[in-house]
Amino acid sequence: MNFDLSDEQKMLGEQARALLGDLSPFDRLRGLIDSGAEWDEPLWRALAEMGFLGVTIPEEYGGLALGALDLGVIMEALGGANAAVPFMSSIVLAAEAIRLAGSEAQKAAWLPKLASGEAIGTFAYAEGPGPVFATGAALQGDRLNGSKGPVADAGVAHVAVILVAGGGFAIVDLDQPGVTRTRLDSFDQLRPHYRIDFADAAAEALPGVGKLDRLIDGAAVQAAFEAVGAADACLHMARDYAMERQIFGRLLGGYQAIKHKLADVAVATELARSNAYYGGWAVEASSDDLPAAAAAARLSGIKCFEMAARENLQIHGGIGYTFEANCHFYYRRERMLAVHLGNRGFWADRLLTAQPGSQTKAA
Missing domain, CATH: 2.40.110.10 (Butyryl-CoA Dehydrogenase, subunit A, domain 2)
Structure with missing residues (x-):
């Protein structure tokens, strides 16, 4: 069994990271906050032009009809860039809810607009x-x-x-x-x-009924991908700073305590990535394991992002808490993602009660 992404999925991730690296640098995020903007509209248009908004929308409605893992590599890139776009709300949740439960008329009315970015x-x-x-x-x-x-x-x-x-x-x-x-x-x-x-x-x-569990399990997997991308960005940010910062006559990264912090974040991030991949597979395969896989992905995503965001701040020291530094973007996003779609306790309960072949209750 091959547990790696396909060449096409790796290329998709590279394209997403390249686009976000060009259009969504930290100075851009800081400028959006200073101006009071609610989102990065030019970036959203660029994502639409690349076809990323329609990645899991069926072809007959203007999408690419790809799978959860393809969507996941895009979500991972968005998390790494801390992008200011409504991708989770519009594509992962609203468009998927319409795809799962909407009538043909509702799908025809809204999915093409969501895929093209015309509607959010x-x-x-x-x-x-x-x-x-x-x-x-x-x-x-x-x-x-x-x-x-x-x-x-x-x-x-x-x-x-x-x-x-x-x-x-x-x-x-x-x-x-x-x-x-x-x-x-x-x-x-x-x-x-x-x-x-x-x-x-x-x-x-x-008209579709009984779709809530399937919707939130799929969204939990994508939230895990976003958390993994953001945690990985925090890890690299902290590592780069530690390799440049001099303290007491030596590099900060030369101290064993710093190495241990970074190693712990790396281990937690890789574990979360593995859980996200398995969750993506469970979505695509409509596996009976999906409820448990989604909960495990969500919980490990929350844990790794929380650890990475906090250790990134700690390694940067006092400067990490300033607006001019970039750590706060991820710390703020981590605090928000930790409660979006239910907090750690909610997903721990779902993991404990999930049974193969059955769905747990969302409410």
């Missing part, structure tokens, strides 16, 4: 304190009432897939009367979150 989507599952996946918002006929929040990237989204009472999905055009978006304070300045209030907003039910 988001997925609204939370309702403040309480269950991770809450179903208080109510769809009665074609009218939606209730609130959702925090919702990532809702400020730039055109359409939202909403988790509604009964556990189903509704699709809502956000540019209409009856929809109010309120920006929330966000620790990650490059991934804004909003509360969305619905007051008799026009909406359509997605």
Whole structure:
């Protein structure tokens, strides 16, 4: 059995990293924060032109019809660059929800727009304190009432897939009367979150039922890929600094304690990468192992990114906490990703209760 990526997947990752290296350097991220921008629109257009937005969308809807591992190598590159784009919200969650549960008419209406970048989507599952996946918002006929929040990237989204009472999905055009978006304070300045209030907003039910577990398991795997890419970037940033910084007459990297820190991060990152690869395989194979594989990938991704972001700060010392340094981009993203789609406790429970051949309950 070959556990390596294919040549095509490696090339896809190289193309994504090259694009992000050119268009999303740290100075660009700092400029976005200074200007108050919610996202990097030119980068989003470039991702669309490369076909990355449609990587898992079927060909009949303008996509490339590739698999979860192909999507994963792109997510890993996005994580490494700390990119300020709504890729997780629009492609991994909203587009996938429509693909899994939408009618043919809904797919034809929205998937081509999401694949081309013409429209941006988001997925609204939370309702403040309480269950991770809450179903208080109510769809009665074609009218939606209730609130959702925090919702990532809702400020730039055109359409939202909403988790509604009964556990189903509704699709809502956000540019209409009856929809109010309120920006929330966000620790990650490059991934804004909003509360969305619905007051008799026009909406359509997605006819597919029982798709929530499959959606969040797939998204958990992609979040793990993003975490692995970011952790690897932190590891290399810390290593490069340690090989340049002089302290007490010798290189910082020459001290055994620093070597141990970097080695621990490297081991944790490789373990998380292996779990992400297995999770990607389980998604593509529709394996009975998917619930456990997704939970393991999510947990190891949270752990490796947390360790990498914190050790990167520690190795840089006081300068690492300044805005002019680059460590804070990853530390902020790590804190946000650690609770997105459920925190460590939520996924630990799913791992413990996952059984081959069955799906656990998301709410």
